[in-house]
Amino acid sequence: MSKKVLIVDDEPNIxxxxxxxxxxxxxxxxxxxxxxxxxxxxxAFRPDLVLxxxxxxxxxxxxxxxxxxxxxxxxxxxxVMLSAKGxxxxxxxxxxxxxxxxxxxxxxxxxxxxxxxxxxxPQGA
Amino acid sequence: xxxxxxxxxxxxxxxxxxxxxxxxxxxxxxxxLPAAEHDVVMRVLAERMPLVVFGAMALLALAAVVAxxxxxxxxxxxxxxxxxxxxxxSAQAAARVASEGGAELAQLAREIERMAADMRRxxxxxxxxxxxxxxxxxxxxxxxxxxxxELVEGVLVCNDEGRVLxxxxxxxxxxxxxxxxxxxxxxxxxxxxxxxIDREQVVHAIEKLERSRQRGEAAPRTRFVAPTGSGRLVKFxxxxxxxxxxxxxxxVFTLGDVTGLLExxxxxxxxxxxxxxxxxxxxxxxxxAAENLARYPEMESERQRQFVEIIASESLGxxxxxxxxxxxxxxxxxxxxxxxxxxxxxxxxxxEGRIRAQAAVEVELEPADESLWLAVDSFxxxxxxxxxxxxxxxxxxxxxxxxxxxxxxxxxxxxxxxxDGVVAHDALVHWEHEPLSVGxxxxxxxxxxxxxxxxxxxWRQRQGPAGEREACFRFLLPAGEPVAAPAFPPAAIESRxxxxxxxxxxxxxxxxxxxxRTLGELSYTVFDMETTGLAPSAGDEIISVGAVRIVNGRxxxxxxxxxxxxxxxxxxxxxxxxxxxxxxxxxxxxxxxEVLPGFHKFCEDTVLVAHNAxxxxxxxxxxxxxxxxxxxxxxxxxxxxxxxAQPGLQDHRLEAIAERLGVPVIGRHTAVGDALLTxxxxxxxxxxxxxxxxxxxxxxxxxxxxxxxxxLRY
Numbered sequence: 001m002s003k004k005v006l007i008v009d010d011e012p013n014i015x016x017x018x019x020x021x022x023x024x025x026x027x028x029x030x031x032x033x034x035x036x037x038x039x040x041x042x043x044a045f046r047p048d049l050v051l052x053x054x055x056x057x058x059x060x061x062x063x064x065x066x067x068x069x070x071x072x073x074x075x076x077x078x079x080v081m082l083s084a085k086g087x088x089x090x091x092x093x094x095x096x097x098x099x100x101x102x103x104x105x106x107x108x109x110x111x112x113x114x115x116x117x118x119x120x121x122p123q124g125a
Numbered sequence: 126x127x128x129x130x131x132x133x134x135x136x137x138x139x140x141x142x143x144x145x146x147x148x149x150x151x152x153x154x155x156x157x158l159p160a161a162e163h164d165v166v167m168r169v170l171a172e173r174m175p176l177v178v179f180g181a182m183a184l185l186a187l188a189a190v191v192a193x194x195x196x197x198x199x200x201x202x203x204x205x206x207x208x209x210x211x212x213x214x215s216a217q218a219a220a221r222v223a224s225e226g227g228a229e230l231a232q233l234a235r236e237i238e239r240m241a242a243d244m245r246r247x248x249x250x251x252x253x254x255x256x257x258x259x260x261x262x263x264x265x266x267x268x269x270x271x272x273x274x275e276l277v278e279g280v281l282v283c284n285d286e287g288r289v290l291x292x293x294x295x296x297x298x299x300x301x302x303x304x305x306x307x308x309x310x311x312x313x314x315x316x317x318x319x320x321x322i323d324r325e326q327v328v329h330a331i332e333k334l335e336r337s338r339q340r341g342e343a344a345p346r347t348r349f350v351a352p353t354g355s356g357r358l359v360k361f362x363x364x365x366x367x368x369x370x371x372x373x374x375x376x377v378f379t380l381g382d383v384t385g386l387l388e389x390x391x392x393x394x395x396x397x398x399x400x401x402x403x404x405x406x407x408x409x410x411x412x413x414a415a416e417n418l419a420r421y422p423e424m425e426s427e428r429q430r431q432f433v434e435i436i437a438s439e440s441l442g443x444x445x446x447x448x449x450x451x452x453x454x455x456x457x458x459x460x461x462x463x464x465x466x467x468x469x470x471x472x473x474x475x476x477e478g479r480i481r482a483q484a485a486v487e488v489e490l491e492p493a494d495e496s497l498w499l500a501v502d503s504f505x506x507x508x509x510x511x512x513x514x515x516x517x518x519x520x521x522x523x524x525x526x527x528x529x530x531x532x533x534x535x536x537x538x539x540x541x542x543x544x545d546g547v548v549a550h551d552a553l554v555h556w557e558h559e560p561l562s563v564g565x566x567x568x569x570x571x572x573x574x575x576x577x578x579x580x581x582x583x584w585r586q587r588q589g590p591a592g593e594r595e596a597c598f599r600f601l602l603p604a605g606e607p608v609a610a611p612a613f614p615p616a617a618i619e620s621r622x623x624x625x626x627x628x629x630x631x632x633x634x635x636x637x638x639x640x641x642r643t644l645g646e647l648s649y650t651v652f653d654m655e656t657t658g659l660a661p662s663a664g665d666e667i668i669s670v671g672a673v674r675i676v677n678g679r680x681x682x683x684x685x686x687x688x689x690x691x692x693x694x695x696x697x698x699x700x701x702x703x704x705x706x707x708x709x710x711x712x713x714x715x716x717x718x719e720v721l722p723g724f725h726k727f728c729e730d731t732v733l734v735a736h737n738a739x740x741x742x743x744x745x746x747x748x749x750x751x752x753x754x755x756x757x758x759x760x761x762x763x764x765x766x767x768x769x770a771q772p773g774l775q776d777h778r779l780e781a782i783a784e785r786l787g788v789p790v791i792g793r794h795t796a797v798g799d800a801l802l803t804x805x806x807x808x809x810x811x812x813x814x815x816x817x818x819x820x821x822x823x824x825x826x827x828x829x830x831x832x833x834x835x836x837l838r839y
Binding site for chain 2: 060062063066067070087088089090092093096097106107108
């Protein structure tokens, strides 16, 4: 069964590229365009990994991340935060709030896919 | 006239007076008597001649007795009394004024004695008051000097002529760097500030201050940034002080080093510049390629691949340059002029007090690492902490917060924690954009603004075993750099009070003819040189120059010029025994041509003083041309001045004079040691010269010349 990735971002250009790339690599992809939408999709779509942009409307990526990490049923979902803010303090904040990875824009799409692949590999494999 | 002569005169006068009455009466009677009776009287008188002579003798004796008594009782005692009165006037302790003369004189003496006692009392009072106020003044000055030397900032005060009245070591270091440098003008009392700071800057500052005053501003101040001789970029803050009649008395400058800050500011601009320029070309290329691809979807696959290639490679380059620029920007961000480096522990202590007072929340302060520093705008940051504490109390009934900090790589984690409340996860989301108002204290800033200003982040962090009830708000802030406590040698403490001289306030203009100025008010450079030998014209060279300044009658031991000089010729081993300088010490030292310009600056506006000055001046004259300077100042010679002050003595060697005048002879035969000794001797000689009515420079120069010729003849 293919792994599921939820993309949370409100920039259509990057969403289009990521969606295309992840589908090409065999993932099942869904898109949420704001924080509230993202939380709803967690239960509806049950993703294995969330690509979470920090600057999304309604609920920020940090808040979505923080809520996911306080909710036991979402503990297993991997979180990769994406941000155009690349300062170290923001990276630290993301990691402290429970992200598995914090990737700053611009990034190499091929490397991102490889990273996602690594995160979703079954433990010990 | 001698007392004996006076007495004889008085006896004669008394006798003449006493004799005149019967004699004149006799003559008058004889004149009116008829001739017959006249003869009878004459005959009777002739017969009684011995009686007449006896009468005259008796009269003379009486006159002598009266005169002697009068002299003993009233004349001589008056002179004695006058002498005793004089003695009583100049005596420190009670001196008895009495008279062995007549009763009236004795009474007068008692009155004088009473008056002398009154006068002594008054004088003692006045002395005590003077001593007291002098001690107060001295104490105040020392306190001021101590305060000044403790300050991290440089402080320099000048009068309205631009003469330096006061400075501290920090100001000196910022303005002229290494002491004794030959290229940088030295900082010194009484020296002109215009050689240290660009004249235009100072004039402009004075104008601005004057305008502020005219507008009626209560506390005018102005600031400017200027490069200084030490190669630093210094921020000057100028505040005027008023003279006795509210005119501009002078300016107090506060100096701070902003070299680093401005460098970082420039760096920041460069980063922005580079992002802007480096991004243009790749963006243009990507855009052109992308537009082609979009407009001509049917283009041949080879061309299509080429454009795609362009976009891929250009975006990669663009990514890299932005990444690089942002990394540099992260460093440059700390350049913000509102952030200052502060010890975290100090910041937390301030916050502790403010949170208690303003938010009425108890604070527990965990001990923080002493070596932890933050780049912080402490006022707004403490405000932010206060705000958070107040909101925690209002919305979640938190009664006690905990403050703690620890290092996290290049950052500092600062936690505001609590144990007794469940705080909603999104509490911060709402608070982040509210104004930081606590009670009545309003602020236009939000928590977000404060974080932006500090380049920091904030989130709610769970911690501890108590789970939800024990959590904290965590600030992540860029660490600051420790501000080094100024490392000045403790030896400076002793010489502290020399860094200021308020008597210079009273100084008049400098344009007066130097010759007419009194010796006490002039500034001097006392100097000495060690040489390879005694014959400058035969190729002997200077190997060290030492000098010290005298300003307002004070030897400024902290304003010293001291340089070793490479003589560019071998040293005579015998001379090394005198001055203790060997060839190795002179290796790599500057040549005299490099040293003299610095020495020339050091001597500016002063009278030169040296012992046996002719010797030193001869060396200077031979060297000044190649060094491109001229020593045109008047020169005083302590050897000649000593001969003027103590003409009866023959030995005017420096040690001999020093011993006679009670100056301890120490540290001889180094240039500075000798200059210091000469300076001490010179100051004592000035006192002796005053007693000989040599008060002005002109008089001292003339007297020196005379005694010089006198000695030649001798």
